Amino acid sequence: MAPEGGAAISRALVEQIVRDVVTKRLGSPDGHGPSKLVVHPSARHMHVCREHLDVLFGPGHELTPERELYQEGNFAAAETVTLIGPRSRVIPNLRILGPLRQKSQIELAFTDAIALGLDNVPVRLSGDTGGTPGAYVMGPKGMVELHEGVIRAAMHVHMNPAEAEYYGVKQGDVMKLRVGGDAGVVFDRVHVRIDPASRLNVHMDTDEANACALHLARDIELISEKRGER
Amino acid sequence: MAPEGGAAISRALVEQIVRDVVTKRLGSPDGHGPSKLVVHPSARHMHVCREHLDVLFGPGHELTPERELYQEGNFAAAETVTLIGPRSRVIPNLRILGPLRQKSQIELAFTDAIALGLDNVPVRLSGDTGGTPGAYVMGPKGMVELHEGVIRAAMHVHMNPAEAEYYGVKQGDVMKLRVGGDAGVVFDRVHVRIDPASRLNVHMDTDEANACALHLARDIELISEKRGER
Numbered sequence: 148m149a150p151e152g153g154a155a156i157s158r159a160l161v162e163q164i165v166r167d168v169v170t171k172r173l174g175s176p177d178g179h180g181p182s183k184l185v186v187h188p189s190a191r192h193m194h195v196c197r198e199h200l201d202v203l204f205g206p207g208h209e210l211t212p213e214r215e216l217y218q219e220g221n222f223a224a225a226e227t228v229t230l231i232g233p234r235s236r237v238i239p240n241l242r243i244l245g246p247l248r249q250k251s252q253i254e255l256a257f258t259d260a261i262a263l264g265l266d267n268v269p270v271r272l273s274g275d276t277g278g279t280p281g282a283y284v285m286g287p288k289g290m291v292e293l294h295e296g297v298i299r300a301a302m303h304v305h306m307n308p309a310e311a312e313y314y315g316v317k318q319g320d321v322m323k324l325r326v327g328g329d330a331g332v333v334f335d336r337v338h339v340r341i342d343p344a345s346r347l348n349v350h351m352d353t354d355e356a357n358a359c360a361l362h363l364a365r366d367i368e369l370i371s372e373k374r375g376e377r
Numbered sequence: 378m379a380p381e382g383g384a385a386i387s388r389a390l391v392e393q394i395v396r397d398v399v400t401k402r403l404g405s406p407d408g409h410g411p412s413k414l415v416v417h418p419s420a421r422h423m424h425v426c427r428e429h430l431d432v433l434f435g436p437g438h439e440l441t442p443e444r445e446l447y448q449e450g451n452f453a454a455a456e457t458v459t460l461i462g463p464r465s466r467v468i469p470n471l472r473i474l475g476p477l478r479q480k481s482q483i484e485l486a487f488t489d490a491i492a493l494g495l496d497n498v499p500v501r502l503s504g505d506t507g508g509t510p511g512a513y514v515m516g517p518k519g520m521v522e523l524h525e526g527v528i529r530a531a532m533h534v535h536m537n538p539a540e541a542e543y544y545g546v547k548q549g550d551v552m553k554l555r556v557g558g559d560a561g562v563v564f565d566r567v568h569v570r571i572d573p574a575s576r577l578n579v580h581m582d583t584d585e586a587n588a589c590a591l592h593l594a595r596d597i598e599l600i601s602e603k604r605g606e607r
Contacts, residue, residue, distance in 0.1 A: 257587035258488050270559040270590060299590075301559065325565075329500040329531065332588075335561035357487035358562075358588035360500060360529075 182310070184369050186324070186349040187217060188356030189300065191255045193228060193241055193284070194248040194273075199293075203228060203286025210245040217348050218305060220246065231283040232263035241284075251293055252276055253284075254300045256354040271298040272338060300352060303338040304369060305345040314371040317341070324349055327366040332359035337369070412540070414599050416554070416579040417447060418586030419530065421485045423458060423471055423514070424478040424503075429523075433458060433516025440475040447578050448535060450476065461513040462493035471514075481523055482506055483514075484530045486584040501528040502568055530582060533568040534599060535575040544601040547571070554579055557596040562589035567599070 200208055204226060212222035222245045230238040230253065238259060252273065260268040265280050281293040304322060306314070316322060320339040326332050337349060349369065351361070430438055434456060441455040452475045460468040460483065468489060482503065490498040495510050511523040534552060536544070546552060550569040556562050567579060579599065581591070 256488075257590065258486075258583060261587075266592075270593070299560075327565075329566065330529075330585075331565035333563040333565060335555075335557075335563060336559065352588075353488060354584050354587040355560075357491075357584040358582075360487065362496075363500070 182347050184347055184349070184367060185217060186326075186351065186361065186367055188353050188361060189254065189350050190353055191238065191241060191259045192223075192244045192253075193230075194250075194252045194254075195243050196249060196251045197247055199251045199284070199291045200247065202289040202291050203284065205288040208288075210243060210247070212245060216244070217346060219344055219346070222246075226286075229285040230263065231285060232265055234264045236262070236264045238263055250274070250276065250296065251284075251291070252296045252298065253282060253293070254298060254352070256352040257299055258354050260297070260299065265297060268297055268299050270301050272301050272303065273298075300350070301338050302334055302336065302349065302351050302355060303340050304347070304349045305340050305342065306347050307343055307345050308341055310347050311339065311341045314339075314369070316371050320371075323370040323372070324351075325366075325368045325370060326359040326361065326364045327368075328360055328364045330358065330360040330363075334359075412577050414577055414579070414597060415447060416556075416581065416591065416597055418583050418591060419484065419580050420583055421468065421471060421489045422453075422474045422483075423460075424480075424482045424484075425473050426479060426481045427477055429481045429514070429521045430477065432519040432521050433514065435518040438518075440473060440477070442475060446474070447576060449574055449576070452476075456516075459515040460493065461515060462495055464494045466492070466494045468493055480504070480506065481514075481521070481526050483512060483523070483527045484582070485527060486582040487529055488584050490527070490529065495527060498527055498529050500531050502531050502533065503528075530580070531568050532564055532566065532579065532581045532585060533570050534577070534579045535570050535572065536577045537573055537575050538571055540577050541569065541571045544569075544599070546601050550601075553600040553602070554581075555596075555598045555600060556589040556591065556594045557598075558590055558594045560588065560590040560593075564589075 211225040213225040214223040216222055224243040224245045226243045227240045228243065230241045255268060257268065267280055269279055271279065276296045276298060279295045280297045281295050282297050284291045284293060311317060316339045318339060318341045322337045322339060324334040324337045334355065442452040443455040444453040446452055454473040454475045456473045457470045458473065460471045485498060487498065497510055499509055501509065506526045506528060509525045510527045511525050512527050514521045514523060541547060544552065546569045548569060548571045552567045552569060554564040554567045564585065
């Protein structure tokens with residue numbers, strides 16, 4: 148409650164205070180604050196290890212970058228594979244994302260997984276593939292059996308340490324993402340992933356993007372539960 | 378704030394008060410309260426009018442109920458059609474839901490709409506199809522051109538007047554649905570549809586069900602913004 152009869156302050160002073168606060172919160176022109184929040188839907192894709200790329204595309208094959216992704220160094224490759232699930236259902240033209248990883252991993256939306264005949268795909272953070280379903284992957288030079296590695300990626304936000312400080316979050320925290328519009332949704336479990344090379348960027352899958360009508364969304368807000376407590 | 382030094386009351390009295398309130402809120406054994414909240418994903422489907430059914434399946438054809446739906450009188454029919462979008466992309470085996478309606482209408486998830494080549498399908502309440510995209514529909518006896526009627530159904534909750542009173546909502550209000558779990562989501566725009574014959578039941582599409590991992594959900598809560606104010 149505002150105290151009654153407080154001292155009047157000029158509009159100019161209020162504006163100066165607002166400017167100071169906003170500059171502090173959103174970062175100064177030297178670039179040390181958070182950048183604009185960008186939300187990307189990730190279509191189904193594969194990350195591939197050296198050994199599997201050799202089998203799928205031939206020994207020593209190198210991925211051909213076709214399109215740079217928002218996170219520096221990441222790219223959509225020209226290479227695609229065919230994914231074969233149980234009961235011989237297939238997903239053709241599954242895009243490989245580069246660069247190479249230590250472990251192969253396939254990220255599907257549940258709609259994809261169900262179409263492929265996999266009804267036990269868990270929601271996991273990238274890299275956490277223990278005990279997940281496998282699949283057969285076919286490339287132009289050979290077939291690989293993945294014993295595990297098919298996941299639905301948990302929604303996550305990439306940010307650099309300055310942005311993490313701005314939001315008051317640390318690695319492994321969970322934030323909320325509110326997407327307004329006719330199909331307004333609040334995603335309650337957006338996992339924080341901090342890296343000095345990262346750009347502020349939420350990754351959701353196509354089911355999530357379609358559920359919240361991301362392409363029609365009028366306003367989007369990344370919310371830290373902790374921030375209100377500061 | 379609780380007043381300090383209030384009179385102590387016995388545990389038994391507290392339990393009696395809780396029982397009374399819960400009985401009032403959740404309904405007495407005569408069945409006048411809300412029933413258990415049931416959430417169903419609706420796969421893509423078509424509602425068909427008499428005139429179109431005649432063209433698609435032959436004059437005077439009657440739908441064959443194959444499976445009763447949760448809302449009394451509604452059923453999945455044995456009949457399916459083929460949906461043809463722009464650029465000749467098709468969705469085969471699109472299920473018809475009965476009974477007949479005054480206007481034909483096709484409800485797709487955005488994933489379906491995009492697969493069909495329709496990128497301008499709006500989020501609409503059932504029946505509100507003015508200005509929506511059309512499509513060609515093929516049945517065993519003929520083809521129909523729908524000039525409009527393809528929508529993504531806005532998420533909605535069916536309830537009877539007693540349930541509406543319990544939640545403190547009226548026809549056309551919007552509630553929230555919180556789905557807990559690894560992919561926890563709050564849907565902010567669940568439209569209230571009241572009918573004396575309805576059973577308490579949220580309908581979401583497959584994108585929404587997959588986004589919130591409905592099949593893995595541990596707890597689900599229908600929330601009225603107004604209820605807290607009462």
